[in-house]
Structure formats: structure tokens, C-alpha cells
Amino acid sequence: MKRTIPLLITFIVGLIVISSEFIPHRPFSMINSTLENWYLSISGFAIVLGLLSLVQVNSSKVYHKAENWQYSLASLVSLVVIVIFGVLWGMEDQRGILGNGEAISAFIGKKPFDYLFDNGITPLSSTMFSLLAFFIASAAYRAFIIRSFESNLLMITAVIVILGRTSFGPMLTSWLPKSLSFLHLPNLTDFILTYPSSAAQRAILMSASLGIIGSSLRIIIGLERSYLGSDE
Secondary structure, three states: OOOHHHHHHHHHHHHHHHHHHHOOOOOHHHHHHHHHHHHHHHHHHHHHHHHHHHHHHHHHHHHOOOOOHHHHHHHHHHHHHHHHHHHHHOOOOOOEOOEOOHHHHHHHOOOHHHHHHHHHHHHHHHHHHHHHHHHHHHHHHHHOOOOOHHHHHHHHHHHHHHHHOOOHHHHHHOOOOHHHHHHOHHHHHHHHHHOHHHHHHHHHHHHHHHHHHHHHHHHHOOOOOHHHOOOO
16 A cells, blocks of 8 residues: 555656646646645755755764864865855845844955855855866767777767867868868858757757656556665
């Protein structure tokens, strides 16, 4: 019974949401709006649940002195500090429990929460994405190794696009006459990005959409039950 009821609720809600897309009238539109509000409320509780899980997992690592427990301690301290600053003095135009913290804002130039966000979280995020650039470069190098006709075509296309987006690219083909202007690297780059690249992106989006539809139908009719804690 405890599996049948969630499956039945999922089936009914899924049918209502699908029907509201094709029949945007009462009562479907009203029920769909109510379900969306419920979803937002549940999402708020999910954020709280994720926060509690974060605290529990990192506290356990710190307590048991697990490997790299220092990073867990830094995460917990950062979480507590930024939450306290946000609750006490607020963020941006929002007031906190103790007001806007005019004295502190005058000393450091902005609210404590905003100061930590701009000078702590933002630089750390930039560092993380900068490190990802090296992994992207490594993956690109492996993808551009010429092993077949497809990889050869990918390599040539990538070189054209890269050169066409630099100031050096136009210089390489500037000697071509106007009658062959379509062979200029900037024009070739625009053509590749406008037609072949856009077509491939649309195909990927269409495939992803079909995958989402298939997964949604499996959940609605009860074939996919992993959200219940088991695939059975």
C-alpha cells in the first residue's frame, strides 16, 4: 500500500499536468497552478533537507577525523558564518534582524554578507571554473586526435572556428578577392556557427526532449520507481 499510493498520486498528478498543457481552462489551469505552488513549497523544504544533510555529513567527517576532514570543517565554518551575517544584517536591500548594519557597511564598504559573497564566493567560483579550463583543454586534445574521417572533420572545423574568432584569422585570408569572400575565415566561422552547429544543437535538444518525455512517461505509468527508494 505504501508503494501503491505514491504511484497513484504520481499518475494522477502527471495526467493533470499534461492535460493542462492541452486544455488551458478550468479546472485544469487552476489545479495546475495549485500544483506548481505546492512544488515551490516542497522545493523550499528540499533545500532545508539538503542543508541538514550537508551539516550531518560534514560533521560526521570532522568528528571521526576522516580523510580531508579539514575541508569539511572549512565548509561548516563558512556555512555558519555566512548564514549568521545574512540573518543579522541581511543582504543587498533586505534588512536583517539587527537592521542594515550601517556601521559595518561604512567600514568595509558593503554589508557583511555581500562582502563575503563578492570577495570570497565569487573569486572561489572563478578559480574553480579556471581549473575546469585545463580539463576542457585535455578533453579537446583527445577529441581532436585524428583517428577517422569524423575526427579529422572535427579537427578542421575547430581550427577554422578558433582562427575565425581571433584577430589573426582575418589576416590569413585577407588576400583573397571579394569574389571568394565566403572563404574568409570570419565568414566561414559565421557559416559554421549559424548552420551546421545550430542544426547539431537543435538535434541534441530534440533528443534530450524525447529522453525527458520518455522518462516522464515511465514515471507516470509506474515503470520507473527509483524515486521510491528502490527499482523494484
